[in-house]
Every structure is written in structure tokens, then in C-alpha cells.
Amino acid sequence: MRSLVVTSALLTLGASVFAASPVPRPAPNMDMVDPSGSHIVLVNYRGKVVVVQFLLTTCPHCQAFSGVLNRLQAEYGPKGFQAIGGGFDPATKQMAKDYHDKYAQAFPVGVAPRELVLTFMGFSVMDRFGAPQIAVVDRKGQIREQSSSDYTQPQPLQNEQHLRALIEKLLAEPGGLSSAPAKAPAKAVASKQ
Secondary structure, X not given: OHHHHHHHHHHHHHHHHOOOOOOOXXXXXXXXXXXXXXXXXXXXXXXXXXXXXXXXXXXXXXXXXXXXXXXXXXXXXXXXXXXXXEEOOOOOHHHHHHHHHHHOOOOOEEEOOHHHHHHHHOOOOOOOOOOOEEEEEOOOOEEXXXXXXXXXXXXXXXXXXXXXXXXXXXXXXXXXXXXXXXXXXOOOEEOOO
């Protein structure tokens, strides 16, 4: 009987390691530094629908997804959409600049240390995760959908049709740019520069 209880507890603990972070939840503020030294601070985009792409600068999947974000930024940017990229491979400012210039011309790309990605996505330091990691933040600063750390599972946010439908739904919700600006949280998750 005791071994059954121990086995059950271990299975429950093991399942929680692979569980997705709960959504919706408040997005932690983050501060990434772009190649020019400017800060990309999430709270500055409050009132917009934001897609955050954490990427590896040499990853072909990340490069392809950035192409999707370029198109979405051109189409939905005037309606209150913003894409943001953060290289975590560990990316240097020059790598972020090169990536931006080649793959992500329509949106800012900064340097995102692994710790920032873990905190923002709600992953454990034990999680092994693939790239890109994607989070969609609504106008009120809530993460509404995000990638799973388990890349053996389907990743719906990498499907352009699914992502478009989600962006359109969130853009239609109240709380847009005409709303009063929100106050910045007391503590931001910052990149170490």
C-alpha cells in the first residue's frame, strides 16, 4: 500500500513538471535591451495585443515564425498589435541586430537571458524547452495563451491561422489604447546587461 502511495505521489509530481503554466495570468513585466541600447519594456505596450517570441538566432523555425510576425505587424499594427522578439541562445546585441535586420524588420528584437524566458513563461529551471517560445498578452496585460515547454506536443501558436484568430479576438476585446494607461508593476524581470 505504501509503495502505491509513493508511486502515485511521484507520478503526480512528474506530471506537474510537464504541465503548462496556467493561463490567463498576469504577464510579468520584462525589460530586454535591443542592439542600440534601448529598452524593450512590456508595460510600455499596455493597451496593445502583444506577441512575445523568445527565439534562437540560428533557429530556422524561429526565423520562419518571425516572417509570420512581420506580416501580422504590418496588418494588425495600426489596430493595436505589437510583436516583440528576444534572443536567448545566448544572444549578443550584435546577434540580435543581425537577426532583426534579416528576419524581423517589422518589430524590435532584444537580448533575453534564459532566466527572463523561464520567469516570463512560468517554466521551471528543470524544463527543457524548444524554440520559438511564444506568449500572447492581451490589452490588459494578461498572458492569454503560450507555448508549452513540451515540444513533443502540438504548438498551436505556431499555426498562422490559429494565431490570427486569437489576435483578432483579443483586438476586439475592450481595454485598447483609448483606455487609461496602467501603472507599471513595482518589479520588472530584467535582462542582465
